[in-house]
Amino acid sequence: MKVLLRNPRRALEVPGPVTVASLLAHLEISREAVLVIVDGTLVTGDSLLDDSASVEIRPVISGGCV
Amino acid sequence: MRCRVCRQPAVIEIRRHNAGFCHECFAKHCRDQVARTVESYSMLSGDDRVLVAVSGGKDSLALWDILLRLGYQADGLYIGLGIGDYSSESAGYARRFAASRSARLVEVDLPGDFGFDIPTGSRAAKRAPCSACGLSKRHLFNSEALKGGYQAIATGHNLDDEAAVLLGNVLRWDLAYLGRQQPVLAEGTGFVRKIKPLVRLAERETAAYCVLEGIDYIVEECPMSAGNRHLGYKELLNGVEETSPGTKTAFLFGFLDKVAPLVGQVAAAERESLHPCPICANPTVSGTCAFCKLAERASSKP
Numbered sequence: 001m002k003v004l005l006r007n008p009r010r011a012l013e014v015p016g017p018v019t020v021a022s023l024l025a026h027l028e029i030s031r032e033a034v035l036v037i038v039d040g041t042l043v044t045g046d047s048l049l050d051d052s053a054s055v056e057i058r059p060v061i062s063g064g065c066v
Numbered sequence: 067m068r069c070r071v072c073r074q075p076a077v078i079e080i081r082r083h084n085a086g087f088c089h090e091c092f093a094k095h096c097r098d099q100v101a102r103t104v105e106s107y108s109m110l111s112g113d114d115r116v117l118v119a120v121s122g123g124k125d126s127l128a129l130w131d132i133l134l135r136l137g138y139q140a141d142g143l144y145i146g147l148g149i150g151d152y153s154s155e156s157a158g159y160a161r162r163f164a165a166s167r168s169a170r171l172v173e174v175d176l177p178g179d180f181g182f183d184i185p186t187g188s189r190a191a192k193r194a195p196c197s198a199c200g201l202s203k204r205h206l207f208n209s210e211a212l213k214g215g216y217q218a219i220a221t222g223h224n225l226d227d228e229a230a231v232l233l234g235n236v237l238r239w240d241l242a243y244l245g246r247q248q249p250v251l252a253e254g255t256g257f258v259r260k261i262k263p264l265v266r267l268a269e270r271e272t273a274a275y276c277v278l279e280g281i282d283y284i285v286e287e288c289p290m291s292a293g294n295r296h297l298g299y300k301e302l303l304n305g306v307e308e309t310s311p312g313t314k315t316a317f318l319f320g321f322l323d324k325v326a327p328l329v330g331q332v333a334a335a336e337r338e339s340l341h342p343c344p345i346c347a348n349p350t351v352s353g354t355c356a357f358c359k360l361a362e363r364a365s366s367k368p
Binding site for chain 2: 006007030031032033034035037041042043044045046058059060061062
């Protein structure tokens with residue numbers, strides 16, 4: 001599957017099927033720090049992603065001044 | 067996973083609530099959380115006009131959307147900070163949102179209106195960019211709200227922002243900052259009321275709200291925030307939250323319930339000692355205010 005990461009923007013190929021939770025664990029990304037978006041909608045950690053999925057892992061942590 | 071409310075398939079899991087939500091129930095949950103916060107802290111009355119500080123990011127646009135949906139008279143304030151393409155891009159998100167809701171967006175341009183941008187100002191004043199940016203925005207939020215006759219200025223500070231700031235203040239035992247760390251700061255001489263209606267929502271939730279409600283926001287981070295101390299605090303807290311969901315909420319609201327009333331006296335005493343800046347008339351602790359000093363240094367820099 002194609003996996004899009006942001007900040008910096010980059011793309012990865014990851015073999016499926018795999019659950020969202022496993023994908024994040026594999027990439028060592030905290031579940032608290034991202035949303036996972038497939039075909040424009042959000043998916044939960046137990047969702048199964050197949051090999052043809054196009055997945056965006058979108059960071060949600062914003063910094064700077066508060 | 068199923069929605070806790072309606073049992074339809076869930077689109078988001080909120081681990082600290084041990085619950086999943088479908089799109090509609092999640093959007094309602096977010097709005098209910100904001101309505102509850104506004105009410106429980108007496109942030110706004112029905113007649114108040116509120117100015118929402120919008121950056122084009124997820125938190126401020128979610129906040130503006132929710133306040134409008136809750137029926138508040140909410141206008142937006144966008145401040146152009148002169149941070150290259152990032153500023154022009156983020157302004158576009160704020161303007162498009164305002165146009166889509168037929169809402170009023172007030173715009174202030176730091177380089178155009180005050181003669182300096184954040185990169186120049188931070189270098190001239192020898193301040194970190196986020197420090198120069200923060201003090202400029204706080205100053206302009208207040209002065210624009212006063213100028214426009216608004217009763218309150220609302221900012222998109224969320225649970226993660228507030229927990230990270232609290233951690234930083236506790237690590238340094240900064241009692242003055244701790245005393246001011248409240249979801250609402252009452253109006254006073256020279257001050258408009260400041261409110262933070264998103265403090266019960268984590269930033270993952272405000273981002274999810276935007277994605278689900280079709281609110282387009284700037285995903286890229288400000289190029290000047292790299293290495294920011296608060297980002298480190300957020301990562302630290304998320305590490306704890308990962309293994310112990312609910313920790314951030316317990317940390318922040320435990321402070322607000324048990325400690326803030328004790329340290330609030332420090333901030334109250336500090337407010338008593340404020341006087342008007344001789345240049346802009348905004349309240350300040352001594353002499354010329356920090357924003358006017360920054361503007362002066364930035365404009366005198368060759």
